[in-house]
Amino acid sequence: MSEASGAKVAIITGCSAGIGRAAAARFIEHGWAVHNVSRRPSGVEGVVDHAADLSDLDSVEEVAEALRGALPVGAVVSLVHNAAVMEDDAIDRIDRHAFERSMRLNVTAPALLTSLLLPAMGPGSSVLYIGSTLSEQAVAGRASYVTSKHAVVGLMRATCQDLFGRGIHTAVICPGFTDTEMVRPAYDASPEFRAFIAEKVSLGRLIGADEMAEVIYRAAVMPVFNGGVMHAHLGQRTT
Numbered sequence: 001m002s003e004a005s006g007a008k009v010a011i012i013t014g015c016s017a018g019i020g021r022a023a024a025a026r027f028i029e030h031g032w033a034v035h036n037v038s039r040r041p042s043g044v045e046g047v048v049d050h051a052a053d054l055s056d057l058d059s060v061e062e063v064a065e066a067l068r069g070a071l072p073v074g075a076v077v078s079l080v081h082n083a084a085v086m087e088d089d090a091i092d093r094i095d096r097h098a099f100e101r102s103m104r105l106n107v108t109a110p111a112l113l114t115s116l117l118l119p120a121m122g123p124g125s126s127v128l129y130i131g132s133t134l135s136e137q138a139v140a141g142r143a144s145y146v147t148s149k150h151a152v153v154g155l156m157r158a159t160c161q162d163l164f165g166r167g168i169h170t171a172v173i174c175p176g177f178t179d180t181e182m183v184r185p186a187y188d189a190s191p192e193f194r195a196f197i198a199e200k201v202s203l204g205r206l207i208g209a210d211e212m213a214e215v216i217y218r219a220a221v222m223p224v225f226n227g228g229v230m231h232a233h234l235g236q237r238t239t
């Protein structure tokens with residue numbers, strides 16, 4: 001660890017696109033140092049990129065070591081587990097390799113990275129997990145994603161209990177349909193999907209990645225959210 005304290009450092013996985021990239025820009029605007037972990041670079045000025053495939057747990061350990069070396073002593077760290085994959089699978093067509101890779105990236109990597117970085121995280125730090133509306137409900141055809149996003153809620157609740165009294169807060173942020181690479185191709189290609197959004201979402205539109213970035217930033221600086229599962233979906237029809 002380098003010498004300094006009082007520094008604010010965001011470590012965000014998956015800043016090369018979508019919500020992660022917008023979150024990186026938001027933390028930079030607020031004067032935080034930002035480290036990205038993804039396979040591609042973030043492209044956001046000022047962000048330090050660490051190239052890693054987070055579905056490979058050896059790579060997670062290596063990147064954790066590099067990050068620990070870069071963290072000033074006593075830094076306030078916001079660790080944002082944002083990178084994820086959404087497979088097209090279902091309980092009657094499970095590919096064991098894809099399912100395991102999904103669980104490694106969406107669940108095991110966040111758990112391992114948190115465990116390895118906690119010793120370097122000072123009071124005021126946060127561990128933020130990006131879930132989904134599918135953290136608390138299911139749809140057909142997304143078996144590994146639904147399973148992993150539910151698991152993230154359990155992981156956050158365990159984090160909250162294990163860090164009790166240590167001055168580090170945690171939360172799951174559950175985005176609704178957000179305008180990123182994960183959703184935009186289907187939105188552009190499919191009139192049915194656009195009609196579905198118009199009918200399903202009270203405000204009738206996709207969420208901007210910038211809107212989600214603001215939610216993530218607020219969760220980082222507001223410990224009152226500790227232990228919370230925070231939905232941000234513009235209001236979705238449930239009936």
Ligand SMILES: NC(=O)c1ccc[n+]([C@@H]2O[C@H](COP(=O)([O-])OP(=O)(O)OC[C@H]3O[C@@H](n4cnc5c(N)ncnc54)[C@H](OP(=O)(O)O)[C@@H]3O)[C@@H](O)[C@H]2O)c1
Pocket residue numbers: 013014015016017018019020037038039040041052053054055081082083084085105130131132133174175176177178179180181182183
């Ligand atoms: N968009 C939505 O509507 C929506 C809704 C609910 C929840 N979410 C959640 O929000 C988060 C961000 O989603 P998004 O829509 O912004 O996704 P996105 O645009 O598809 O971006 C995914 C990010 O994850 C990184 N990533 C994927 N696989 C990786 C791997 N093996 N190793 C390292 N990084 C990897 C990608 O970086 P590289 O490809 O460069 O590695 C990329 O930066 C995810 O947790 C997602 O489940 C999104």
